[in-house]
Amino acid sequence: MxxxxxxxxxxxxxxxxxxxxxxxxxxxxxxxxxxxxxxxxxxxxxxxxxxxxxxxxxxxxxxxxxxxxxxxxxxxxxxxxxxxxxxxxxxxxxxxxxxxxxxxxxxxxxxxxxxxxxxxxxxxxxxxxxxxxxxxxxxxxxxxxxxxxxxxxxxxxxxxxxxxxxxxxxxxxxxxxxxxxxxxxxxxxxxxxxxxxxxxxxxxxxxxxxxxxxxxxxxxxxxxxxxxxxxxxxxxxxxxxxxxxxxxxxxxTHPCDDLRSPARGIFEPRCSVLDEVKQGDLIGILHPMDSISTESMDIRAPGTSFVLAIRSGVHVEINEGVALVAGPLKI
Incomplete structure (x- = not known):
């Protein structure tokens, strides 16, 4: 037994x-x-x-x-x-x-x-x-x-x-x-x-x-x-x-508040946790490293929110999380 x-x-x-x-x-x-x-x-x-x-x-x-x-x-x-x-x-x-x-x-x-x-x-x-x-x-x-x-x-x-x-x-x-x-x-x-x-x-x-x-x-x-x-x-x-x-x-925060990388590369944060951002504000920049001719890509806030979490300058794969935003609790 x-x-x-x-x-x-x-x-x-x-x-x-x-x-x-x-x-x-x-x-x-x-x-x-x-x-x-x-x-x-x-x-x-x-x-x-x-x-x-x-x-x-x-x-x-x-x-x-x-x-x-x-x-x-x-x-x-x-x-x-x-x-x-x-x-x-x-x-x-x-x-x-x-x-x-x-x-x-x-x-x-x-x-x-x-x-x-x-x-x-x-x-x-x-x-x-x-x-x-x-x-x-x-x-x-x-x-x-x-x-x-x-x-x-x-x-x-x-x-x-x-x-x-x-x-x-x-x-x-x-x-x-x-x-x-x-x-x-x-x-x-x-x-x-x-x-x-x-x-x-x-x-x-x-x-x-x-x-x-x-x-x-x-x-x-x-x-x-x-x-x-x-x-x-x-x-x-x-x-x-x-x-x-x-x-x-x-x-x-909801699944749609999870911001993900559009490509492989190094993520550069441009804000800090608990910063309040408005739609279009810059959250960070994704720098592709497999081609010098490929432009870096801005990752921007989808709407007025607070920056909840942000990656700390790491290499990420495509569709990997780089930031998370949140809004006031409604319930």
């Missing part, structure tokens, strides 16, 4: 517990042990905090470890479970996907007990950790070739009550941006699984792929703000300063 995934400690035990989520082995590799921290202070919200879903987004694991350092002194009620690294194989390889099977952990939920290692991780998280929480914070960043403002994000949710509660929770981070993000590639996502179970799930996107002290301070402050809003930590929330501003805005 195949061993079931399980925790090595009792979640109901009061106080601090440290142990592992054991992910059973399979044909491709042996058992995995994911370090888990739990602080149980009785009645109150039940929160799950995860990082390292994608292995090349390292801000999440770092903020999760910072959280573990100060929670024992500051948590006042409820239970918080922290898993700094969901996919250690991808984190060790600094890879978005798991090197062993090539799968994206955030596209295979709820996973399979008899599947490959990525699917078994998703199965263990879905069966052991997700049922323990009513709220989930999944800590991401936007990847190493993009600029993206610190943001708390969600997807459109059919249940209007859950949608409203999720947006309010995302706004409670007081990050520079709260984003309702509609796009087509959502099958197998961790947040879709949780939201289908009626849970509030907020995905934080923590900038680009370069880990810096200033950005980490913003991200940590945002998580603290959200814990205060949940009533798990006492204190006064604040807006972290980003680009000399202490304010946030709530936007939405």
């Amino acid at each position: 195949r061993e079931a995934p399980h925790l090595t400690f009792d979640l109901d035990a009061p106080g601090v517990s440290r142990g592992h989520l054991l992910v059973p082995g399979g044909a491709d590799r042996g058992e995995l042990s994911l370090p888990v921290f739990s602080l149980n202070k009785g009645e109150g919200p039940r929160l799950l905090v995860t990082g390292g879903n994608h292995g090349n987004e390292l801000e999440g694991p770092l903020v999760a470890r910072r959280l573990i350092e100060w929670l024992p002194e500051e948590q006042t009620c409820g239970r918080i479970i922290v898993v700094p690294v969901l996919n250690p194989l991808a984190v060790e390889a600094w890879s978005r996907n798991t090197p062993l099977d090539g799968l994206n952990l955030n596209r295979v939920f709820p996973g399979r007990a008899d599947g490959s290692v990525t699917e078994r991780i998703a199965d263990a998280v879905s069966r052991v950790l997700l049922p323990t929480a009513d709220t989930v914070f999944d800590l991401h960043s936007f990847g190493p070739t993009w600029h993206f403002p610190p943001a708390a994000t969600t997807h459109p949710i059919a249940d209007p009550d859950l949608m409203a509660r999720t947006v309010r929770m995302a706004e409670a981070f007081n990050l520079p941006l709260t984003l309702v993000w509609e796009y087509n590639d959502t099958a197998g996502m961790f947040d879709i699984l949780a939201q289908n179970q009626g849970k509030v799930f907020v995905c934080t996107e923590f900038g680009g792929g370069t880990v810096g002290a200033d950005n980490l301070a913003i991200y940590e402050a945002g998580v603290r703000n959200a814990l205060i809003a949940l009533g798990l930590v006492e204190g006064k929330a604040d807006y972290p300063t980003f680009r000399q501003q202490k304010s946030g805005q709530t936007l939405e």
Whole structure:
């Protein structure tokens, strides 16, 4: 009989517990042990905090470890479970996907007990950790070739009550941006699984792929703000300063807001994240490199909007994303 995934400690035990989520082995590799921290202070919200879903987004694991350092002194009620690294194989390889099977952990939920290692991780998280929480914070960043403002994000949710509660929770981070993000590639996502179970799930996107002290301070402050809003930590929330501003805005983006390269070449950004642009304003320039005689191509704003994300001067293929714009939330 195949061993079931399980925790090595009792979640109901009061106080601090440290142990592992054991992910059973399979044909491709042996058992995995994911370090888990739990602080149980009785009645109150039940929160799950995860990082390292994608292995090349390292801000999440770092903020999760910072959280573990100060929670024992500051948590006042409820239970918080922290898993700094969901996919250690991808984190060790600094890879978005798991090197062993090539799968994206955030596209295979709820996973399979008899599947490959990525699917078994998703199965263990879905069966052991997700049922323990009513709220989930999944800590991401936007990847190493993009600029993206610190943001708390969600997807459109059919249940209007859950949608409203999720947006309010995302706004409670007081990050520079709260984003309702509609796009087509959502099958197998961790947040879709949780939201289908009626849970509030907020995905934080923590900038680009370069880990810096200033950005980490913003991200940590945002998580603290959200814990205060949940009533798990006492204190006064604040807006972290980003680009000399202490304010946030709530936007939405759709698949048509994804600007793509018209050809192969090097993308040169000509604006910054959260810049407000009008129709026809220059977003960036695509410089073809396979012919000197081929003119560079302007990429312009399709309408009045805010620059949400922009590629960081990289070589791109035809039809590859180079920028993303957004407008005010209408729901």
